[in-house]
Amino acid sequence: MSTENPTPEQSRPAGVPAWSATVLGYPRIGPRRETKKALEALWSGSADVATTERALADVRARTLRRLNDLGLHAHDASIPSAFSAYDHVLDAAISIGAVPPRFADVVGADGRVDLAGLSTIARGRGADAPLEMTKWFDTNYHYLVPEIAPGTRFRLADDRGVREFSEALADGFLTRPVLVGPVTFLLLSKPADGSPEGFAPIDRLTDLLPAYAELLAAYAAAGAEWVQLDEPALVSDSATAGVSDLHALVRSAYDALTAAPGRPRLLVAAPYGDLGDVLEPLAATAVDAIAIDLVRGAVPASAPDGLAGKTLVAGVVDGHNVWRADLAAALRRLQQLAPLTGTVVASTSTSLLHVPHDVAEETGLDERLRGWLAFADQKVGEVVLLGEALRDPDTRADAIAAGSAARADRLAAPGVVRGDVRERLAALRPQDLRRSDYATRRAAQESALGLPLLPTTTIGSFPQTGEIRSARAARAAGRLSQEQYEEFLRAEIDRVVALQEEIGLDVLVHGEPERNDMVQYFAENLDGFAVTRHGWVQSYGSRCVRPPILWGDVTRPAPITVPWSTHAASRTSRPVKGMLTGPVTILAWSFVRDDQPLGDTARQVALALRDEVADLEAAGIGVVQVDEPALRELLPLRRADQPAYLDWSVAAFRLATAGAADATQIHTHLCYSEFGEVIDAIDGLDADVTSIEAARSRMEVLPDIARAGFARGIGPGVHDIHSPRVPAREEITELLRLAVASVPARQVWVNPDCGLKTRGYAETVPALRNLVAAAAEVRAELAAEPVAEPVPAS
Structure with missing residues (x-):
């Protein structure tokens, strides 16, 4: 492992990162599902909490070393600290004290929840039902839905994330902690049982922000230079359906957090879609960097007020599919952003938790097919390459061309297009999509069954x-x-x-x-x-x-x-x-x-x-x-x-x-x-x-x-x-x-x-x-x- 990378230059303006490439997150299961095995050993009783914590710490340490080997730097916060033993939304709920009363006994006197308690909240026990689970935006990842009441007491309750940051720092890695942002956290929560009619968790935003400010200050005190706040709800009409003025909500939240004393620099990420006009109020705040999804979204036509002084983290490599990127097209998109802001960083569009670790492990795949693929490790390499090319396009021209050639080879390969399949589809008629009316079917089925x-x-x-x-x-x-x-x-x-x-x-x-x-x-x-x-x-x-x-x-x-x-x-x-x-x-x-x-x-x-x-x-x-x-x-x-x-x-x-x-x-x-x-x-x-x-x-x-x-x-x-x-x-x-x-x-x-x-x-x-x-x-x-x-x- 090389950790001889320079720290940010003293002359670099405040808020400008040293990194030219990053990713928004990385798989946390381990290349051989080590996280899964550690948790299930705890649940089966074959391992205690301390043993499980050591196994998870090993997954985290090997992840940091791997990302450093792939080209992200150990000392500049380009490596995200995005680990979760079970679910990142549950982690956020526990960290700010939003544990349902039925599980109050799993919270220690110091506010912390150990892995056994976390598992109880996630999986339930006896008559105590676990937190509801539903899909994370348009992905196959399931998150646990926090339960928020009008009287939920928000505070910095559990500092697990801060301890994991300090653990990495002690190992020589200045990482970038990743948290669910406060707006998304509340928009994805549900009213706790017994909440009054009409209550919505987002009503508690003003009450929640001091807890987030306290958490951010704790990260900064531990040595964090940057913290990433994920706000994917900002790209979802469904998640924001109950919000009367989203722009004002974003402004109030991030004006408050950026004004908080002792905070680190803030990267606000909006993955899974086009941020659209919500870029405007976010750019008007004092956040230091904004990550936008340019796989699902578009390059902004113009720079809203406030964007020129910020860093744009451009998600040009697809974070939840496995095809090699068209690197030439991705580089052009990065270059299109240059007039909008002073600093552009190449990134993935989303966290890489949605893709496997390493395509090099798939030796059983057809060699030609394998050449079309990029799993998490290969995507890290792609953003590193794009970051270098953005600074000096001539240095990696051959590698950029190779990425584009792989896509062209895929489109021309046998079996990608089959005439017999296309002909059958073309011959379909409207009646091929209709059955008899339901009353007729029901009578026939009742008789038969x-x-x-x-x-x-x-x-x-x-x-x-x-x-x-x-x-x-x-x-x-x-x-x-x-x-x-x-x-x-x-x-x-x-x-x-x-x-x-x-x-x-x-x-x-x-x-x-x-x-x-x-x-x-x-x-x-x-x-x-x-x-x-x-x-x-x-x-x-x-x-x-x-x-x-x-x-x-x-x-x-x-x-x-x-x-x-x-x-x-x-x-x-x-x-x-x-x-x-x-x-x-x-x-x-x-x-x-x-x-x-x-x-x-x-x-x-x-x-x-x-x-x-x-x-x-x-x-x-x-x-x-x-x-x-x-x-x-x-x-x-x-x-x-x-x-x-x-x-x-x-x-x-x-x-x-x-x-x-x-x-x-x-x-x-x-x-x-x-x-x-x-x-x-x-x-x-x-x-x-x-x-x-x-x-x-x-x-x-x-x-x-x-x-x-x-x-x-x-x-x-x-x-x-x-x-x-x-x-x-x-x-x-x-x-x-x-x-x-x-x-x-x-x-x-x-x-x-x-x-x-x-x-x-x-x-x-x-x-x-x-x-x-x-x-x-x-x-x-x-x-x-x-x-x-x-x-x-x-």
């Missing part, structure tokens, strides 16, 4: 046990033949089907033991995709996924799920659901080609799924679930861009499912979404049954469903599977009573929030027994005391 009131089911997956993972590893290593592996899977399906029958579920699933991941499994069986071995990214907490790489036109060489679903159906007389992942979710949870509109790619995936639905139906599977948990996730952050997205995303789902017969019941599943924003699109999917996340929010979505007049089947989740706690029968019964009070009981299905893959059988079996018992209890109540059912609004 014969289900009771409040039918019970699960979302699809059952626990992925150690035995399943071991068998998969043994097959990959050649210790099991394909025939032996398939025999193991059939035996596992037999066991899961028998278990569901014994529990008393009405519509069964095969449990998905053959699937490593709900998207990767399909990617492995579709042409146009590649999968990685070490390409892990964080989804939430310790949960990591490996997004496939969608590089070319998509086709289905052969049926994918039919053998497993038909085997399950042969073992029971009850209906069995065929389980597919929808086209929008496959796109959202993959790294997708960027050389054509997303809607075009979605239609290609939809055609492949349409063929799969037809084969399931032909094999006698009368219920098919096409999951779209990411429908809301990809919704553009700017309202003007949303109608076009909803048009193509709904059309893709309907293309995948509209070929089904009337008697075939089409289900879909959505989770962790603000459903009110996309309720019309959910209705437009025209699924016969829609299951949704609702347990953590205690059925908060139901008023939106009722107001929309949603007339088809709806399964509001009654068991939060992202927490290890087992909901009591009484708790589920209460949730079901809330459901049938808002939605006609004939529409209501009873199911968990999501698949059970990440849970163990010790939690799953009692939870499902309680679910079935609660459904029976509410059925009996409805039969004994008939009442007028709620009528959907017209």
